[in-house]
Amino acid sequence: MSRLNIVLALVLIVCALAVIQAQHRSRTYFVGLERLKKEARLLDEQWGQLQLEQSTWANPARVDTLARSRIGLVPPPQERIHVETVPAEIRGVTP
Amino acid sequence: MSFKTRHARSNQLLDLKLAPWRMATVGGLLIGGLVLVAGRAFYLQGLNTDYLQGKGDAISNRNLTLPTHRGQVSDRYGQLLAISTPVESLWARPSELKLTAGQQAHLAKVLDMPEAELGKKLKRKGRGEFGVRRPVTPEQALDIAAMGVPGLYLRREFRRYYPAGEVAAHVVGFTNVDDVGQEGVERAYQTWLVGREGERQIVRDRRGNIIRDLAPIKTAQMGGNLALSLDLKIQYLAHRELAAAIKLNKAKGGSVVVLDAKTGEILALANQPNFNPNNRRNYKPEPMRNRAVIDTFEPGSTVKPFVAAAVLERGLFHPDSVLDTPQTWRVGTKLVRDEHPHPRMSVSEIIQKSSNVGAVKMAMSLTPQQFWEVLHRSGFGEKPGSGFPGESSGRLRDPATWRPVEHATMAYGYGLSVSLLQLTRAYMAFANDGEVMPLSFLKREPQEVVGERVFSPSVAREVRAMMETVTQEGGTGTRTRVPGYRVAGKTGTAHKLVNGRYAADRYLASFIGMAPASNPRLIIGVVIDEPSGGAYYGGSVAGPVFAQVMAASLRQLALPPDAPETATQMTHNTPPLPMAAGKGV
Numbered sequence: 255m256s257r258l259n260i261v262l263a264l265v266l267i268v269c270a271l272a273v274i275q276a277q278h279r280s281r282t283y284f285v286g287l288e289r290l291k292k293e294a295r296l297l298d299e300q301w302g303q304l305q306l307e308q309s310t311w312a313n314p315a316r317v318d319t320l321a322r323s324r325i326g327l328v329p330p331p332q333e334r335i336h337v338e339t340v341p342a343e344i345r346g347v348t349p
Numbered sequence: 350m351s352f353k354t355r356h357a358r359s360n361q362l363l364d365l366k367l368a369p370w371r372m373a374t375v376g377g378l379l380i381g382g383l384v385l386v387a388g389r390a391f392y393l394q395g396l397n398t399d400y401l402q403g404k405g406d407a408i409s410n411r412n413l414t415l416p417t418h419r420g421q422v423s424d425r426y427g428q429l430l431a432i433s434t435p436v437e438s439l440w441a442r443p444s445e446l447k448l449t450a451g452q453q454a455h456l457a458k459v460l461d462m463p464e465a466e467l468g469k470k471l472k473r474k475g476r477g478e479f480g481v482r483r484p485v486t487p488e489q490a491l492d493i494a495a496m497g498v499p500g501l502y503l504r505r506e507f508r509r510y511y512p513a514g515e516v517a518a519h520v521v522g523f524t525n526v527d528d529v530g531q532e533g534v535e536r537a538y539q540t541w542l543v544g545r546e547g548e549r550q551i552v553r554d555r556r557g558n559i560i561r562d563l564a565p566i567k568t569a570q571m572g573g574n575l576a577l578s579l580d581l582k583i584q585y586l587a588h589r590e591l592a593a594a595i596k597l598n599k600a601k602g603g604s605v606v607v608l609d610a611k612t613g614e615i616l617a618l619a620n621q622p623n624f625n626p627n628n629r630r631n632y633k634p635e636p637m638r639n640r641a642v643i644d645t646f647e648p649g650s651t652v653k654p655f656v657a658a659a660v661l662e663r664g665l666f667h668p669d670s671v672l673d674t675p676q677t678w679r680v681g682t683k684l685v686r687d688e689h690p691h692p693r694m695s696v697s698e699i700i701q702k703s704s705n706v707g708a709v710k711m712a713m714s715l716t717p718q719q720f721w722e723v724l725h726r727s728g729f730g731e732k733p734g735s736g737f738p739g740e741s742s743g744r745l746r747d748p749a750t751w752r753p754v755e756h757a758t759m760a761y762g763y764g765l766s767v768s769l770l771q772l773t774r775a776y777m778a779f780a781n782d783g784e785v786m787p788l789s790f791l792k793r794e795p796q797e798v799v800g801e802r803v804f805s806p807s808v809a810r811e812v813r814a815m816m817e818t819v820t821q822e823g824g825t826g827t828r829t830r831v832p833g834y835r836v837a838g839k840t841g842t843a844h845k846l847v848n849g850r851y852a853a854d855r856y857l858a859s860f861i862g863m864a865p866a867s868n869p870r871l872i873i874g875v876v877i878d879e880p881s882g883g884a885y886y887g888g889s890v891a892g893p894v895f896a897q898v899m900a901a902s903l904r905q906l907a908l909p910p911d912a913p914e915t916a917t918q919m920t921h922n923t924p925p926l927p928m929a930a931g932k933g934v
Binding site for chain 1: 421428429432433434435510512513514516554558559560561562581582584585589832833901904909910
């Protein structure tokens with residue numbers, strides 16, 4: 255009888271320690287999760303800023319001015335556009 | 350003896366005589382103390398537990414607000430038009446503010462504002478806190494943080510940026526400092542864009558880490574994103590060409606609307622004058638008005654295709670029916686006159702040469718009720734239904750009140766008014782074989798829309814064929830041609846109403862057209878307000894803007910040319926491009 259009690263007491267102590275351990279682990283993970291969430295939010299904000307930067311660089315007005323002034327592009331005049339018409343026999347094959 | 354004495358001694362010890370009151374006092378004190386301690390413990394643990402628990406929680410538990418930010422607005426291909434990103438802003442709490450004169454001078458320098466003005470701003474009394482500068486640049490933020498002035502602090506806020514700037518300003522609109530939409534889509538979709546802040550209760554440890562979630566009080570809802578129907582490239586073209594035309598013609602203002610004829614989506618909408626939504630300091634309401642949607646004007650000759658459709662529909666005339674068209678024709682007291690008279694014209698030629706007399710003669714063959722019904726069906730006098738804030742419906746009076754003169758003038762576009770968006774939408778009936786699609790500022794899939802039938806397909810095609818002659822030799826819109834494509838459209842030149850009278854020298858030049866005419870994909874409406882650079886006809890002022898925007902947009906959308914071979918034949922005889930000639934592949 256008393257031996258059983260001792261065994262149960264030991265089991266109880268082990269369980270209690272396991273609970274403490276589990277609790278500690280859960281908190282550690284939780285802290286990690288929170289840290290990652292915060293990081294995700296910061297990355298999200300950074301992504302927004304990069305998108306903003308991208309769209310500022312790719313602004314049509316800017317591209318237009320640069321294309322004309324820096325590399326001297328012009329829209330092709332009509333005489334220089336040649337429209338290829340696909341012959342009927344090929345048209346049948348290509349989708 | 351010794352025993353005796355020993356005995357007596359022990360006896361003495363045992364028989365120690367204590368007064369009973371002493372026993373009672375000591376016992377009573379001990380028990381009393383115990384009761385006191387137990388009572389206190391019971392009080393703290395049992396009765397006053399809420400208070401203490403609250404104190405404890407206050408140290409470790411926190412309510413955390415979950416920030417959200419306003420959704421993005423982009424064009425149909427995902428190009429950003431509006432985005433919120435966090436910035437630092439400078440706030441002050443006057444009750445704690447301690448600023449030395451030197452610090453104030455330094456702060457004024459950092460913020461680049463006169464010291465006196467800053468001093469006045471900071472001296473503001475009253476409770477609470479206020480924004481000193483919203484927002485500050487990242488460099489300023491670093492400088493201010495380094496100063497470490499008590500009562501001055503930086504706060505993270507989201508600020509709205511508009512990467513497309515003035516190009517899409519009227520459609521996108523803008524928000525105020527508190528992130529509330531003031532104009533355009535920002536205002537129309539405020540509730541969708543804004544999202545909702547959330548709140549959660551958490552437990553913090555000694556180091557400030559969050560260790561446990563207690564309860565989410567409110568879940569956060571991120572602001573929704575919006576994909577507009579705009580095509581930023583076409584929008585830019587429209588903006589650029591309109592701005593150039595306004596400058597060239599020394600005009601007061603103008604608008605361009607580009608519609609997708611198949612889906613009713615608004616691909617571009619530009620106005621002049623316009624504004625930069627990123628710069629909130631120069632707040633002037635005049636350039637912020639979206640003229641294409643809000644301003645109405647008398648459409649002038651652009652209404653004539655509807656007259657033609659009305660008479661064709663009732664079988665009163667055929668496209669080839671010939672009418673006598675003298676230079677002047679009297680209706681009641683009004684003398685209707687043509688600027689470029691031709692004695693006899695077919696219905697098609699009346700549209701091509703924009704004859705007022707011809708249009709009036711056709712309109713007079715209808716009853717006011719019949720004429721009104723066609724205009725009403727086409728959307729005159731009704732809001733165009735784009736969902737844009739402040740949309741105007743124009744004016745179309747009850748036919749019962751029309752006098753014959755008004756009936757006549759309406760045939761060439763006076764006595765009724767429309768917005769450019771409304772008029773361009775009405776032309777969709779001709780472009781889309783009689784069916785008008787509901788307008789939309791939001792991107793949508795073509796299968797989602799159900800159109801509204803305005804004209805029968807045959808009538809719509811006949812009128813479209815007439816409008817194609819407008820851009821051909823002998824028409825009023827020869828400057829609206831787009832190389833390689835067939836274009837249909839109608840010019841309009843209307844005298845402006847100034848103080849209730851038609852001004853002889855102030856005009857509104859307009860052109861509404863569509864291409865490729867064989868199966869129109871795009872409808873573009875252009876209106877130029879008070880051109881004063883010499884030319885004032887719709888065909889010569891608004892027409893070129895149309896042609897430029899249409900040509901570039903058709904190329905942008907890679908639509909195959911539909912003009913007959915003869916028109917494009919010459920392309921084969923041109924010398925090859927220098928680059929291609931240099932390479933002997």
